[in-house]
Amino acid sequence: MLEVIAARRRVAVFIGLFLFTVALLTAQMRSVDRRQVGPIGTAALTLLLPVQAGMARVADAGTRWWRLYTEIGRLRQENVRLRTEVDRLSQDLTAAREQAIAARRLERLLEFRPQPGYLAVAARVTGRDPQRWFSTLLVDRGSRDRVQRNAPVVTAEGVIGRVIEVTPTAARVLLIADSRSALSVLVQQSREAGIVEGRGASMLHLKYLSRTAKVAAGDLIVTSGLGGVFPRGLIVGRILSVSRQSGALQQEAEVEPAASLARLEEVLILVPKP
Amino acid sequence: MYGGALIVAALVQTAWLVRMPIAGAVMDPVLVLAVATGILRGAESGAVVGLAGGLLQDLLSGGPLGMHGLSKLVVGFGSGLFERSIYIENPFLPAVAAFAGTLLGEALLNIVGVVTGLGTVSLRDAVPRVLIQAVLNSVIAPPLFRGIRALDLRFERQH
Numbered sequence: 407m408l409e410v411i412a413a414r415r416r417v418a419v420f421i422g423l424f425l426f427t428v429a430l431l432t433a434q435m436r437s438v439d440r441r442q443v444g445p446i447g448t449a450a451l452t453l454l455l456p457v458q459a460g461m462a463r464v465a466d467a468g469t470r471w472w473r474l475y476t477e478i479g480r481l482r483q484e485n486v487r488l489r490t491e492v493d494r495l496s497q498d499l500t501a502a503r504e505q506a507i508a509a510r511r512l513e514r515l516l517e518f519r520p521q522p523g524y525l526a527v528a529a530r531v532t533g534r535d536p537q538r539w540f541s542t543l544l545v546d547r548g549s550r551d552r553v554q555r556n557a558p559v560v561t562a563e564g565v566i567g568r569v570i571e572v573t574p575t576a577a578r579v580l581l582i583a584d585s586r587s588a589l590s591v592l593v594q595q596s597r598e599a600g601i602v603e604g605r606g607a608s609m610l611h612l613k614y615l616s617r618t619a620k621v622a623a624g625d626l627i628v629t630s631g632l633g634g635v636f637p638r639g640l641i642v643g644r645i646l647s648v649s650r651q652s653g654a655l656q657q658e659a660e661v662e663p664a665a666s667l668a669r670l671e672e673v674l675i676l677v678p679k680p
Numbered sequence: 681m682y683g684g685a686l687i688v689a690a691l692v693q694t695a696w697l698v699r700m701p702i703a704g705a706v707m708d709p710v711l712v713l714a715v716a717t718g719i720l721r722g723a724e725s726g727a728v729v730g731l732a733g734g735l736l737q738d739l740l741s742g743g744p745l746g747m748h749g750l751s752k753l754v755v756g757f758g759s760g761l762f763e764r765s766i767y768i769e770n771p772f773l774p775a776v777a778a779f780a781g782t783l784l785g786e787a788l789l790n791i792v793g794v795v796t797g798l799g800t801v802s803l804r805d806a807v808p809r810v811l812i813q814a815v816l817n818s819v820i821a822p823p824l825f826r827g828i829r830a831l832d833l834r835f836e837r838q839h
Contacts, residue, residue, distance in 0.1 A: 416722075416723050416724055416760075419724050420723065423727055423731050424753060427731060427749050427750045428746070428750065430746040431744060431745070431796065434744035434746055435744065440744045440798070441742070441743065443739060443745065447745065450736075450739055451740075454739070454740060458695050461692070461695035461696060462695045465695055465696045469699060
C-alpha cells in the first residue's frame with residue numbers, strides 16, 4: 407500500500423514539475439525575446455553572472471595561452487622546415503656556383519688550339535702529390551685514351567708538364583715546376599734558346615741564355631720543339647727578372663709559369679693523331 | 681549540497697566546457713548529476729535536481745527558461761525509475777547510465793527545440809555529435825557518481 411502511495415506521489419511530483427516547466431517554457435516562447443527570467447532569475451543572475459564572467463575570463467586567458475603555446479610549436483616546426491630548406495638551397499647554390507666555375511674553366515680549355523699532328527684529350531685532375539705540392543698530379547685519362555708516356559700536358563694558358571706514368575685509366579703528370587723537369591725553350595721576341603728547369607717552387611729557372619742575348623723582364627717564353635717531347639710554340643711563361651753575373655758566360659732568368667700550376671682542375675693531354 | 685554541486689557544474693559547463701567542444705559535442709556534467717541523483721536517490725530527487733540544473737543552465741546560457749529544464753527533468757526522473765531494479769555497485773553503471781541519459785536528454789532537447797520553433801534538427805549532423813557527447817559524459821560519470829555518493833554519506837552522517 408505504501409509502495410503504491412509512494413509511486414503515485416512520484417508520478418504526481420513529476421507531472422507537477424513537468425507541467426510547471428511546460429508552462430514556463432510556453433511563457434518564454436510568448437515573450438518578446440523568448441526569454442523572460444523574472445525577479446528570481448534576475449536575482450540568481452546577479453549572483454552568478456560575475457562568477458561566470460570571471461570564469462570566462464580565466465578560460466579566455468587559458469585559450470590565449472594555449473594558442474600561443476601551439477603557435478610557438480608551429481613556429482618551431484616552421485623554423486626547422488625553413489632551416490632545412492635554406493640548407494638545401496645553400497647546397498644547390500654551391501653546386502650551381504661550382505658548375506658555373508667549371509664551365510668557365512672548360513671554356514678556357516676550349517680556347518686552346520691543338521698543335522698540328524696532335525689531338526687534345528681533356529682530363530680531370532684527380533689527385534696531387536701531397537708531399538711536394540707543385541710536383542706531380544694524377545689525371546683520369548690513361549692508355550685507353552691513347553695517352554702515352556712523355557705526352558705534353560697543357561691548359562689554355564700554357565704548358566704545365568708531361569706524362570711520366572700511364573695506366574689504362576689514369577696518368578701521372580710531372581709538372582714543369584718539379585726539380586726533375588727541364589724543357590727546351592725560346593725567348594719569343596729574341597729567339598734566344600735556353601732551358602727552363604723546375605726548382606720545386608712556384609717559379610721556373612731559365613738558363614743557358616747566351617751572354618749577348620737580348621732578354622728582358624716580360625718577354626714570353628715558348629717551347630722550342632727540340633727534345634721531342636713538347637711541340638714548338640707552346641707558351642711556357644714570362645720572364646720576371648734577368649740576372650747577368652760579371653764574368654759569367656751565360657745569363658739566367660726567373661720565369662713565371664703561364665699556367666696556374668697550383669690551381670689545376672682540368673687539363674689537356676696532347677696525343678699524336680692516329 | 682546538491683545546490684552547490686549543481687551551481688558549480690552549471691558554471692563550469694557554461695563558462696569553460698562550451699569553449700572546448702570535441703567534434704561539436706560538449707560535456708554536460710549537469711545531466712550526469714541528474715542521472716546520478718535519480719539512480720542513487722530516487723526518481724523524485726532526480727527530477728528535482730534535473731529540473732533545477734536544467735533551469736540553471738538555461739539561466740546561464742541565455743536561452744529560454746525551460747528547454748534544458750524540461751529535458752533534464754525527464755532524464756532525472758527516468759533514471760530514478762531504475763533505482764531499485766539495477767545493481768548500484770556495478771562499476772559500469774555510471775558510464776552506461778550517463779550514455780543512455782545523454783541520448784534521452786538530447787532527443788528531448790531536440791524535440792522541444794523543434795516544437796517551440798527554436799531550431800530544426802539534421803539527423804546526419806546530430807547523431808554523431810550526440811554519440812560523442814554521450815561518450816564524453818560516460819567518461820566523467822564515474823567520478824561524478826562517486827562525488828554524489830560521498831555527498832550522500834556526508835549528509836547521512838550529519839543527520
